[in-house]
Amino acid sequence: EAGVAQSPRYKIIEKRQSVAFWCNPISGHATLYWYQQILGQGPKLLIQFQNNGVVDDSQLPKDRFSAERLKGVDSTLKIQPAKLEDSAVYLCASSLGFQSDTQYFGPGTRLTVL
Amino acid sequence: GIQVEQSPPDLILQEGANSTLRCNFSDSVNNLQWFHQNPWGQLINLFYIPSGTKQNGRLSATTVATERYSLLYISSSQTTDSGVYFCAVISNTGNQFYFGTGTSLTVIP
Structure with a gap:
């Protein structure tokens, strides 16, 4: 079974x-x-989707961050415009169901903002 | 949101030693998971354990939900156990995961 894929690295x-x-x-x-x-630090949840609907985005800085999950499969996270403090690793995870299931993480994308 | 604290923050062990990592949380939870983040940054799920005890090889975990803590036991540690261990929880009154502060483990050959 393939794991969670992320790009770029x-x-x-x-x-x-x-x-x-x-x-x-x-x-x-x-x-x-x-x-x-x-x-x-430990990972901080930004947004959570159930199929293609948003379950929680309370910690997403909505003035600059946006995310979508079209067709309930792939997802994209966008930052516009980036700030220095956005330098971090962005991790994607998935689980079979909602809340009560094991999460599986991708390798992450390391972002450096200069 | 729920507060999640882990101890100790750092741990250095000789290979072959045993250790206990602790996770305290401030509210009742319906989901608790332990993760290992290896030196390359990959997070691996170790246990899904909102209550009770589980064992997987040299690792075991116990969650006492009524007292709001969980313990991760590592026996006969190996250098490949090095990394950061996180617990993550969802409170009964919420719907999002909160990660703890982590325990950084270094196993010396």
């Missing part, structure tokens, strides 16, 4: 530029999560 941009990350969850997994992990 690394991205370097200058502040005020825009960037997009892509995630392909495990086949059949209804729930998809995007996390931000700043160096030395």
